[in-house]
Amino acid sequence: MNSIDVISMGLRNMWRRKTRTILTVLGVIIGTSSIVIMLSLGIAMNENFKKEVESMGSLNIIEVSRNYGMREGGSTKEVKLDDKAIAKIGAIEGVEAVTPLEFTYWKFGAGKYVGHVSVIGIDTKVMDKFNFEIEEGRLLDESDTNAVVFGSYIPEMFYNPKSSYYYDSSSSVKLISDKLIMTMNMDYGERRSRQSSSNTEKLPEYKVKGVGILKQSAGETDYNAYMNIKYLKKIQEESNRARSRNSRGWDYGESSSDSYNNAMVKVKDINNVKEVQEKIKDMGFNAFSLTDILESMQKTSASIQAILGGIGAVSLLVAALGITNTMIMSIYERTREIGVMKVLGAELGSIRRLFLFEAGLIGFMGGILGIGFSLAVSLILNKAGLSLGNFFGYMGEGSKVSVIPLWLMLASVAFATLIGLVSGYYPARRAMKLSALEAIKTE
Amino acid sequence: MIGGDIIESIITIKDVSKIYRVGTEKVVALECINLEIPKGEICCILGTSGSGKSTLLNLMAGLERPTTGSIVIKGKNIEKMSENGLARFRQKNVGFIFQSYNLLPSLTALENVSLPLVFRGVSKKIRNQRAKKLLEQVGLGTRMNHKPNQMSGGQQQRVGIARAFVANPDIIFADEPTGNLDSKTTVEIMNLITNLARENNQTLIIVTHDVNIAKYADRIVYIFDGNIKKIEKTVKVEGEVI
Numbered sequence: 001m002n003s004i005d006v007i008s009m010g011l012r013n014m015w016r017r018k019t020r021t022i023l024t025v026l027g028v029i030i031g032t033s034s035i036v037i038m039l040s041l042g043i044a045m046n047e048n049f050k051k052e053v054e055s056m057g058s059l060n061i062i063e064v065s066r067n068y069g070m071r072e073g074g075s076t077k078e079v080k081l082d083d084k085a086i087a088k089i090g091a092i093e094g095v096e097a098v099t100p101l102e103f104t105y106w107k108f109g110a111g112k113y114v115g116h117v118s119v120i121g122i123d124t125k126v127m128d129k130f131n132f133e134i135e136e137g138r139l140l141d142e143s144d145t146n147a148v149v150f151g152s153y154i155p156e157m158f159y160n161p162k163s164s165y166y167y168d169s170s171s172s173v174k175l176i177s178d179k180l181i182m183t184m185n186m187d188y189g190e191r192r193s194r195q196s197s198s199n200t201e202k203l204p205e206y207k208v209k210g211v212g213i214l215k216q217s218a219g220e221t222d223y224n225a226y227m228n229i230k231y232l233k234k235i236q237e238e239s240n241r242a243r244s245r246n247s248r249g250w251d252y253g254e255s256s257s258d259s260y261n262n263a264m265v266k267v268k269d270i271n272n273v274k275e276v277q278e279k280i281k282d283m284g285f286n287a288f289s290l291t292d293i294l295e296s297m298q299k300t301s302a303s304i305q306a307i308l309g310g311i312g313a314v315s316l317l318v319a320a321l322g323i324t325n326t327m328i329m330s331i332y333e334r335t336r337e338i339g340v341m342k343v344l345g346a347e348l349g350s351i352r353r354l355f356l357f358e359a360g361l362i363g364f365m366g367g368i369l370g371i372g373f374s375l376a377v378s379l380i381l382n383k384a385g386l387s388l389g390n391f392f393g394y395m396g397e398g399s400k401v402s403v404i405p406l407w408l409m410l411a412s413v414a415f416a417t418l419i420g421l422v423s424g425y426y427p428a429r430r431a432m433k434l435s436a437l438e439a440i441k442t443e
Numbered sequence: 444m445i446g447g448d449i450i451e452s453i454i455t456i457k458d459v460s461k462i463y464r465v466g467t468e469k470v471v472a473l474e475c476i477n478l479e480i481p482k483g484e485i486c487c488i489l490g491t492s493g494s495g496k497s498t499l500l501n502l503m504a505g506l507e508r509p510t511t512g513s514i515v516i517k518g519k520n521i522e523k524m525s526e527n528g529l530a531r532f533r534q535k536n537v538g539f540i541f542q543s544y545n546l547l548p549s550l551t552a553l554e555n556v557s558l559p560l561v562f563r564g565v566s567k568k569i570r571n572q573r574a575k576k577l578l579e580q581v582g583l584g585t586r587m588n589h590k591p592n593q594m595s596g597g598q599q600q601r602v603g604i605a606r607a608f609v610a611n612p613d614i615i616f617a618d619e620p621t622g623n624l625d626s627k628t629t630v631e632i633m634n635l636i637t638n639l640a641r642e643n644n645q646t647l648i649i650v651t652h653d654v655n656i657a658k659y660a661d662r663i664v665y666i667f668d669g670n671i672k673k674i675e676k677t678v679k680v681e682g683e684v685i
């Protein structure tokens with residue numbers, strides 16, 4: 001029996017029992033769409049998590065810090081984060097770039113304006129690898145020493161100390177300029193100098209130049225300025241030495257020029273982040289990435305998805321029973337027919353194919369229509385902006401309630417068809433095993 | 444068939460018995476049957492109700508397996524064949540005519556007739572050609588697209604006959620083919636069946652309790668209580684019209 005005949009005979013039988021076929025398909029539609037809609041809620045939640053985490057920074061950046069405390073093993077040996085260690089991290093497979101970081105805090109002067117700015121020292125060679133986007137001017141490069149790139153919100157932090165209006169500021173401050181002053185003297189430029197006495201040494205003031213302003217990123221780079229780490233460490237040490245002398249022996253911070261407290265690593269492929277992070281930890285450093293947060297969020301959403309999917313699965317199970325029931329009914333009605341077909345030489349495989357085709361087609365149609373229905377429901381949910389997600393938390397604004405990706409559509413049609421075939425398996429076996437003689441005897 | 448020629452037998456039944464178990468009771472449907480049917484013969488199995496005729500026919504058609512003994516058809520032991528082997532064997536070699544027609548109610552006459560060819564995997568075009576030819580031969584050329592419930596008993600049995608002959612099988616089994624028909628239609632149907640079988644030199648085995656049917660056969664096998672009582676050649680004038 002060739003496939004075309006199986007198909008046409010199957011379609012005929014289904015058409016003969018239209019109402020029952022439609023009702024059975026309806027069961028599958030409901031089953032499929034409840035799974036799809038439930039999963040779409042979970043997927044939307046996941047996407048929202050990801051967006052939210054991404055807004056905090058890049059997912060493929062690992063923050064490394066020196067390990068101060070004890071490690072789990074009890075060893076108190078501290079590993080130095082120096083140029084050698086940085087080079088070693090840079091050599092890990094999958095690492096695109098690595099830079100040491102130095103976090104410092106300075107007073108800046110720009111014409112009549114001053115501002116308190118947190119300045120991060122980085123390796124200027126690789127600045128362009130770290131997702132910095134420039135709004136105005138340029139990024140730092142290898143040749144830069146006293147050049148500064150500012151975060152997007154920094155101009156707003158400058159003010160005119162001579163003005164009575166505190167907020168007479170940002171609009172007129174020019175940070176891209178050769179004439180910036182940078183000092184650790186926090187009183188610099190203020191109206192009343194709080195500098196205690198004239199016999200103290202004046203903290204050094206450095207002439208630096210602003211070369212660029214970053215694009216707004218909604219992340220922490222908005223509030224920082226960036227400089228060559230070598231130069232920054234040098235002027236920081238000079239200033240600290242001066243301060244130590246002023247305070248008679250009080251030591252302001254350690255000063256070893258090639259040892260750092262922090263570093264930042266860019267990984268080429270997001271999927272390698274975890275692996276690289278582990279390797280860095282094995283070297284004896286702390287390593288943190290946003291992937292950690294994302295993972296814990298995704299664990300939460302996975303369990304929510306499992307619950308939602310489970311609820312949906314129950315209705316698909318009911319639909320599967322419906323298919324089995326329909327097929328068994330169909331066998332009862334067609335007992336005689338099946339018997340005649342067998343007597344006329346229908347092979348067992350043909351009988352099985354006939355029944356599996358019908359059951360599979362019911363599943364397939366239910367799957368296709370179920371997807372259509374789910375898409376409609378999903379559209380309505382999103383339009384209505386029903387904040388179902390607030391139940392589960394982690395919902396940002398403007399995020400979708402339900403997302404049905406292409407793979408879910410394909411998978412659910414395939415799954416519904418499979419359910420149909422599985423449900424049809426027992427009835428098909430039954431039809432196969434049916435005694436031809438018994439079947440044609442029944443008058 | 445007529446005259447003393449040695450004709451090879453198409454069916455050989457040897458020491459066949461069939462015992463049914465109903466609960467703890469044993470029902471002996473066939474006790475010990477030995478029978479050879481030559482190729483091209485029209486053979487009638489005659490007996491009263493419950494004598495075991497249908498059982499014998501079903502065994503020969505491979506619809507049931509004998510309790511003991513062997514059945515060789517065209518050189519093959521059919522009692523040893525697998526379920527699928529038997530299905531293929533029936534596809535190729537056997538046609539069936541039932542007392543209650545057993546047409547599929549949802550199919551038209553044409554589709555019912557072409558059904559055996561569907562199982563053989565014959566293409567629709569060839570199937571329809573062949574089925575049309577047979578329907579014309581049984582006199583239903585104008586009823587091709589009628590469903591069974593739109594036809595009389597006699598017409599339905601003609602469709603059944605067309606279906607049995609459509610694949611041009613070597614053997615045709617007919618179990619009480621006229622059991623549901625009136626006497627006038629019976630004559631028409633019997634002439635149709637036997638003429639078709641003779642035209643193609645096909646072996647026809649008819650089961651009946653009706654002596655009037657028996658005279659259409661070359662040979663009558665009398666069966667009683669699961670045993671063959673006697674076998675008798677019918678006396679016939681060459682070219683006699685019945």
Ligand SMILES: Nc1ncnc2c1ncn2[C@@H]1O[C@H](COP(=O)(O)OP(=O)(O)O)[C@@H](O)[C@H]1O
Nearest residue numbers: 463465470472491492493494495496497498499
């Ligand atoms: N499936 C069966 N189970 C039990 N007994 C059966 C079965 N089929 C037939 N018989 C018995 O075998 C005997 C012969 O039956 P059957 O061949 O149908 O007779 P016939 O066709 O000559 O009327 C009967 O006594 C009948 O009751």
Ligand SMILES: [Mg+2]
Nearest residue numbers: 496497498618
């Ligand atoms: Mg009978």
